[in-house]
Amino acid sequence: MPDQDPIDKLSRFGAGFSSGTGGDMPLSAADVRRRGDQIRRRRTALVAGASALAVAAVAVPIFAVVGGNPKAGENDKVADDPQGALSTNDLLRDDDTEYFPNEKSAFRTVDTYEGDGQATFHPCQQATLASLGATTSFTRTFEYVVQLEAGDTAPPDAAGDGLVETVAEFEDDDDARAAYDTFAGWILDCESRLGDFERVNVVPQARAVALPAGAGDAKIYDLNWGPVEKSVDPYGDASYINETGLVLRGDRIAVVGLTIVGQDYNFLEEDGGTPVNRMVPVAADRLRPGGDTPAQPSETLTEPASTVDPAIADDFPLSAGWPADDGSDVTAEGPNRTLPPLLLNVCDADVEDAPAPQDRLVATWSQPEDYRTRQLSTYASEDQAAAALGAVVSAYRDCPEEPSSPEGYVAHHVAIQSAAGDESWVVGTYSTFDGADAIGIEVIHLIRIGTALLVITGSNEGSAPEPESTFLAAGDQMANEASNVVSELCAFTEPGC
Amino acid sequence: MEAKEFDEFYSASFRRVTGQVYAMIGDFDEATECVQEAFARAWAHRRKLDNAEYPEAWVRTTAYRIAVSRWRRRKRGERSPDRAVSSSGITAAVDESHVALVAALKQLPEAQRQALVLHHIADLPVQQVAAEVGVPEGTIKARLSRGRAALATLLADETGLAGGGMTHA
Secondary structure, three states, X not given: OHHHOHHHHHHHHHHHHHOOOOOOOOOOHHHHHHHHHHHHHHHOOOOOOOOHHHHHHHHOOOOOXXXXXXXXXXOOOOOOOOOOOOOHHHOOOHHHOEOOOOOEOOEEEEEEEEOOOOOOOOOOOOOOOHHHOEEEEEXXXXXXXXXXXXXXXXXXXXXXXXXXXXXXXEOOHHHHHHHHHHHHHHHHOXXXXXXXXXXXXXXXXXXXXXXXXXXXXXXXXXXXXXOOOOOOOOOOOOEEEEEEEEEEEOOEEEEEEEEEEEOXXXXXHHHOOOHHHHHHHHHHHHOOOOOOOOOOOHHHHOOOOOOOOOOOOXXXXXXXXXXXXXXXXXXXXXXXXXXXXXXXEEOOEEOXXXXXOOEEEEEEEEEOOEEEEEEEEEOOOXXXXXXXXXXXXXXXXXXXXXXXXXXXXXXXXXXXXXXXXXXXXXXXXXXXXXOEEEEEEEEEEEEEEOOEEEEEEEEEOOOOOOHHHHHHHHHHHHHHHOHHHHHHHHHHOOOOO | OOHHHHHHHHHHHHHHHHHHHHHXXXXXXXXXXXXXXXXXXXXXXXXXXXXXXXXXXXXXXXXXXXXXXXXXXXXXXXXXXOOOOOOOOOOOOOOHHHHHHHHHHHOOOHHHHHHHHHHHHXXXXXXXXXXXXXXXXXXXXXXXXHHHHHXXXXXXXXXXXXXXXXXXX
């Protein structure tokens, strides 16, 4: 069938566009250059005044800073740095800051202070950190270093943008975890605090950040609101765009918030992602106990390149262990690369399939009331595989309860660490109706070995009167059923099989 | 890069890159907008572009990333503040003969589609495709092989093709 020769068709397609028959250019080259000049000017529009973030706090109309912790001393004088205690050494330094990739020292310190200060440091903050149990905290605000080029004029001052970091220490790990979760909740609830703006958008799904083993947990939330003041953008197109990184390390947390004024905020994954994406690993490193000792240079956080070949063999036994298709009511598909990837949806948001896998196989098996899927993804590094796992776990952990369905059913999610592979979690979903257990559970077992992430899903008409034990048992059963698959994942480790 | 040089680069490359991005994402208007935005960013970062070995590859990659980013934002239901280059006057001047091919490409996994487009439409050697995608050459060869086989099957059964948006998951 020469007409169906894909190479010929692809080549003719390319030639068609090369010959200029592929559509007009909607903008002239001069228009595109003008647009480029706007982008470049906006790059310099990250001007922050001496108290930019404090101004941001004032700009948010309904702040209520409440509470106080008698254990926490609060003053404006920065304390000395006793050995091992939280100190200003645990904050990001100017050299650590970036906006564009590799643009070191993009921000410079405006102020550093101890305690909760006179204003909230984040627009979504609902109470002082002391009221959450912080025994010590430090905050540093930064301003963007404007680099004007010949012919540029300084952009208008945009109050409310800039970079701020707060680090805090708690009595114990549990208190720190609770504060970390509470701050995440404040961000997700931020729409109510920014209600006077015409448009407010909080992305409900946090982005996972890959940290070196033992460096703690981290995630990033995105939100934007606008319009900004007319003196900055008379056309009303620009918004405040904020990304906030949360880091939990033992009994300490860090909050890294970056707010810009603009219309878009796109950074390439291959360049390290967004500015906060690039700064959070450094913040996590600074946060480690023993802040008096010099922090590791950020180069040590660079993800080592994996030498593991990410290609999955076409005959990889992904469906091994599933009951044979006896020709009755079983439907089995795959493993192959054409089945759609798993699309997980939690609290009305799709779980981001990131980082992008290098290769992926999917297989499904189903009988009435029994649906099973296995998805094997490989990544460029172990850290990326861990981040992909973390993204799923965080999504479910951040949404313990779904909104009630119109019929009155409420889905509940539970995430429990399990013991398989290098790292594994069982995520379970069960439902209640009017407070009583309803029929139907879903279980996801995520198992990472090396650069590979195996996701096994199953659902049936059972119930989960004791969710943790029920889901752990179901997860164990799924892992046992897939034992021949798991044992093959050694191919994606540095030592190999 | 000076204005005149940029204008020539834009005129010479715009349609070609738009075609490639269109083949990758399956939406001609979206491809046009993303490529325009990528060229605008290229001008904003023209010093970086001066150092790029393949400026057209820089624009193509940037346009594709913008498309993926915009798609993800739409998927999240987010109101995009990125309206700077949207134009109501864009017309999908697409050759009818391309529709079936693009529809078939949309059925392929993203990695295979990207490899096919870069190798057979952008006419890049396997080595350069591997460098642009960031995976080993062997992986690209495998994706090309699987992609060609799947595409041939899909083209042989064009009546079964469905429409729809991008197929990123």
